[in-house]
Structure formats: structure tokens, C-alpha cells
Amino acid sequence: MEYTVRPMEKDDWSQVVEIYYQGIQTNNATFNSSCPSFEAWDAAHIRECRLVAEFDGEVAGWAALSPYSSRECYKGVAEVSVYVDTNHRGRGVGGLLLKALVEESEEAGFWTLQSSIFQTNAASLRLHEKCGFRVVGYRERIAKDRFGMWRNTVIMERRITKDIAGGCDCEMIRAMQNERVGVLV
Numbered sequence: 020m021e022y023t024v025r026p027m028e029k030d031d032w033s034q035v036v037e038i039y040y041q042g043i044q045t046n047n048a049t050f051n052s053s054c055p056s057f058e059a060w061d062a063a064h065i066r067e068c069r070l071v072a073e074f075d076g077e078v079a080g081w082a083a084l085s086p087y088s089s090r091e092c093y094k095g096v097a098e099v100s101v102y103v104d105t106n107h108r109g110r111g112v113g114g115l116l117l118k119a120l121v122e123e124s125e126e127a128g129f130w131t132l133q134s135s136i137f138q139t140n141a142a143s144l145r146l147h148e149k150c151g152f153r154v155v156g157y158r159e160r161i162a163k164d165r166f167g168m169w170r171n172t173v174i175m176e177r178r179i180t181k182d183i184a185g186g187c188d189c190e191m192i193r194a195m196q197n198e199r200v201g202v203l204v
């Protein structure tokens with residue numbers, strides 16, 4: 020199967036939101052219990068860093084960044100979202116999207132990407148680790164899921180290895196990326 024990654028367009032929204040809905044239904048991908056409108060989603064995500072993986076004219080998955088914070092000091096930090104259609108899981112679509120999103124993020128000037136992943140979402144934890152993310156924290160009982168159950172999340176991050184941020188200590192970042200921290204599952 021040949022997948023292509025391209026920038027997300029507004030016309031992709033109906034397929035993107037359907038894939039997001041599938042994620043909600045797993046109860047293992049997001050705390051949200053309903054899908055946002057395009058306008059709400061659009062306002063919350065960074066325009067230069069939105070991608071879809073396409074197969075045979077259909078959206079098979081999507082990835083996007085949202086700002087970590089509105090504070091100026093965090094302008095180079097973003098939160099990662101990656102969702103894959105149930106019919107395309109286990110075929111490398113998530114890795115294709117996340118690797119492309121990392122490249123797009125560095126071109127856009129981001130120096131840190133982070134993801135907050137349910138402790139029980141082993142596939143997402145593995146995907147992020149394979150794409151250079153490392154565990155930096157653990158949140159116990161951070162929020163309740165759509166069924167009212169407390170859930171734990173693992174915080175993973177990836178830092179750039181090239182100096183796009185000006186004054187970036189790239190050797191220190193490489194050393195940090197090489198540290199091994201066990202995933203708490």
C-alpha cells in the first residue's frame with residue numbers, strides 16, 4: 020500500500036473529524052467526548068503544521084500541532100496530535116505522519132514537541148518513542164474520561180537536534196535524547 024502525506028486542507032475536514040470520532044470511541048486517545056466544529060478545531064491548531072496521509076484518494080490519518088501555551092517564552096513548543104483511521108492502523112501510517120510532522124515543525128521553528136498519551140495507549144507510546152520522543156513525566160489521575168474514570172497520562176517530548184532556535188545547545192539536546200527513561204505502563 021502506498022500512502023502519501025500532504026498538507027491538510029479544509030475539504031479534508033469531514034474525513035479528519037470522522038477519524039477523530041473513531042479516536043474518541045476507543046476511549047484511549049483523547050479526553051474529549053465530542054468532536055469540535057471545524058472553526059473551533061482550526062482556531063486551536065497551527066496552520067503550517069497540519070498533515071494528512073492519503074491512500075487511494077481517502078484520508079487514512081492526520082497529524083497536527085497545537086500551541087503548548089500562549090506565553091511568548093513557549094512559542095517554539097507545541098502539542099502533537101496523531102490519529103489513524105481504524106482501517107489503516109498497523110500499517111505504518113502513524114509513523115509516516117509523525118515523522119513528516121517533526122520535519123514540518125522544525126521548518127516552522129519549533130524546538131520542542133510534546134505529547135500527553137494515555138498510559139494504556141501502548142501503540143501511541145511506541146510510535147512516539149520510534150520517532151525520537153522520550154518520556155519526561157507521568158500524570159496520575161490527571162482527568163476523567165468520558166465514562167467518568169480517572170486516567171493517567173505519560174508525557175513524551177522530542178527536542179530538535181539542529182540549531183534553529185538560536186543559541187540552542189545541540190550537543191546537550193542530543194545527550195538528553197539518548198537518555199533512556201522507562202515507560203510507565
